[in-house]
Amino acid sequence: MRLKDKTALVTGGASGFGAAIAETFAREGAAVTIMDLNGDGAEAVAARIGGKAVQGDVTKAADIEAAVKAAQGPDGRLDIVVNNAGWTHRNKPIMDVTEEEFDRLYDVNVRSIFHMTRACLPVMRAQGGGTIINIGSTAGIRPRPGLTWYNSTKGAVNLLSKSMAVELAPDRIRVNCVAPVIGATGLLESFMGVPDTPENRAKFVSTIPLGRMSEPRDIANACLYLASDEAEFITGTILEVDGGRTI
Template sequence: MRLTGKSALVTGGASGFGAAIAETFAQEGAKVTILDLNGDGAAEVADRIGGVSVKGDVTNASDIEGAVMAARRHGETLDLVVNNAGWTHRNKPMLDVTEEEYERLYDINVRSIFHMTCACVPVMREQGGGVILNIGSTAGIRPRPGLTWYNSTKGAVNLLSKSMAVELAPDKIRVNCVAPVIGATALLESFMGVPDTPENRAKFVATIPLGRMSEPRDIANACLYLASDEAEFITGTVFEVDGGRTV
């Protein structure tokens, strides 16, 4: 198993990409801790995979610190962190996005990574290294209209991952970003801005050369590779898991 002896913390792990990442990491031998605002959902996934869960808000520094402590208690170290939690406003003209929506976007998609970095990097430095994976998006590479402010947060995540990688390399902390294309998650209808019907899905799928949306397993498998020792010389990448969307 590729993550035997590793301790992992996954945010937003109660459903969607995060749940698949947590499950895959556990199957590969990692001791997994899940942080999610949906405490019941996080507990359900954790129970299924033999992990632990923490109910918490990724925009709250104290909740992040508590999750890092819980992960260390569960796994004795903190080797892997996946900043997966994210949110979007509904697809609509940029001038229709409220200031409240804008602030929530940056709090969840960007500020959460700031809090996690402040909490986990000292731990990883002390133990001699680690891996941080940030879930970005193809939206920060090849943006779709109607999601301008969301796109900007993912552009920030994509770039900050590269900058973090350069700064943390001397500490043997690898940082990479996984950039999924649109997938069938709870946020799908918000991304599309129209009802989730086969006809509307087909319009988005038509822009993806491999002919389908991303699945949670696609993102989980990409994270598994980047978290594993097989990727020990890979840092600062934005790994596009997009079926060719950004080509």
């Protein structure tokens, strides 16, 4: 098992990419804690994989700190953190996005990583290393119209992952980023900005060379590799899981 005896914390783990990441990590031997605003959903996934669940808001420092504490193993270790929780507004013209929507984008997609870093870094430094994986997006590399402010948050996640990697390398803390292309998650219709019909899906799929949207398993497998010892010399990378979309 590739993550045997490791402890992991996955935010936004009650559904979608996060649930698949949690399930994959548990299958590969990790003790997984799920943090999600949807407490019932987190409990359901945790029960299925033999992990722990913490109901919490990633935009709140106190909630993040509680999740980090809960995720630490008996020896106080926290080996892996996956900052997966994310949000978007509905695809629409730039001038139609409200200030409230803008603030929530940055709170969930960027501020959450600030809070998580401040909470988990002392633990990882004390134990001599760790792995942080941020879920960015191809939207921060090859943006689509109608999602400008969302795109900017993912551009921030992509870049801050590289900057964190450089700064934290002396602490033997690896930081990488996974950048998915659009996938069939609960946010799909918001990303598309049109009803989720086979015809509308086909339009988006036509822009992906490998001919399909991303699936949760694709993101989970990428995170598994980056979290494993097989990637011990990889840090600061943005791994595009996009079927060729950003080529």
